[in-house]
Amino acid sequence: MRIDCPLCGERPLEEFTYRGDASLKRPTGATADSQSAWSDYVYIRENPKGPHKEHWRHAGGCGAWLVVGRNTATHEISDVKLARPGRGGMR
């Protein structure tokens, strides 16, 4: 598997670190009502077989956080974007 980093070009898998599901939304606030939203955010995953948006970091390269679209059944990578465009990938 090779990932096409928007800043560095196509680089081998060993340079990247995996974080996981990029579709999760961090809840706002911490009230008694938001407890289950927080525990879902931290622990529950869609875990799809097929297209998956995921966070990778180009740790062995530019250090940018990326959102990678990858198919979990075939390992095919459809698109790679900076997680925070305009800030050099936010190191």
Add this chain to the structure above:
Amino acid sequence: MKYSLLSLLRQGLKGHADWPRAWREPEPKERYDVIIVGAGGHGLATAYYLAKEHGVRNVAILERGNLGSGNVGRNTTVVRSNYLLNEELPFYEWSLKLWEGLSRELDYNVMFSQRGLLELLHSDADVDAAVRRANAMLLHGADAEILNREQTLKRVPIVDPDNARFPVCGALLQRRAGTARHDAVVWGYARAADRLGVDIIQNCEVTAIRRDNAGRAIGVDTTRGHIAADKIGLAAAGHSSRVAEMAGLRLPIESHKLQAYVTEGVKPLLDKVVTFGVGHFYISQSDKGGLVFGANLDGYNSYAQRGNLPNVETTIEAGVHLMPCLSRLRLLRHWAGVMDMSMDGSPFICKTPVGGLYLNAGWCYGGFKATPASGWCFAHTIARDEPHPLNEHFVLDRFHQGRAIDAKGAGPQPNLH
């Protein structure tokens, strides 16, 4: 037919042409008391103990592929109970006790070989942590011994004694640990369950879980038609999230792949299971002479059963670092299995928020050793509608309650467990 010396002699005289099939191939009935989804080790063991321990014999196991074609045929066959926490250790020790009587219990030789497991320790901190764990094991009735450097190197002379980065400071030895023949476990449970009347239905994929107006699970749609059931148990390993989704459940699980490797056969070289703290490397020698080993997960969500090459390199580096004599061996094959990695590295054997639906999942890469106790506890949970004390902590809402069972302390990051 009972397998015995007599039956062997009789069949031998007939040129072995007359052995009966080990299990039937029945057509699915319209209705069962219990349906188990997944004919791997855990599913088959569950059906066996449902029939044997709880008298529930109107049971079907549905398998989308062939019997035992998932992780139970893709592991490194290690059996051990060297765990730490009160929530997990008694369960794994009970599993080891069931392994010790399994061949007799099933009337099938599962080739359980208690050759001992040596967990190598590489620093003073490693030794302290191992002493603590060994004490926990002894308190729960498991066996454990701490060896010093000389005792360790004498038992595994092929370990590099002069490794400067990871010196051998000692080992935690569990003598009762060992390996078993993974396929024989599948065939043994399948045959024993079949003899008690369980229907094993292969090439029958579950496509939907049907629920009544109250939300209770009442049956499944399959590629071979609808089958009704009072209770449904899921034991789908790496595909647990996909099957649970059919009942509207989202699980604290990610599917990751783990690779295993086997070399060409060589003369007896290693008579123990050895684990190396570096890169999670573990190795044993099979009865055919091949060295069987593995290490860390590939590290990203996958259902592909296909490993990546950088991880092959890392694993073999760890192996050669530990045992330099491995460097000239050739790999026969390597393969990847899909692991249902839970958020704390511990499994689920529990009821679910959906009535009539039970879950057995989240085995990470510890599923093979757990096979007998997993089936035993899951059968108890399904038959009695409540968990056995051995699996009462393996529940889905433990995260919401703040009771994660995370022996390693890695946090909710499944690729690190």
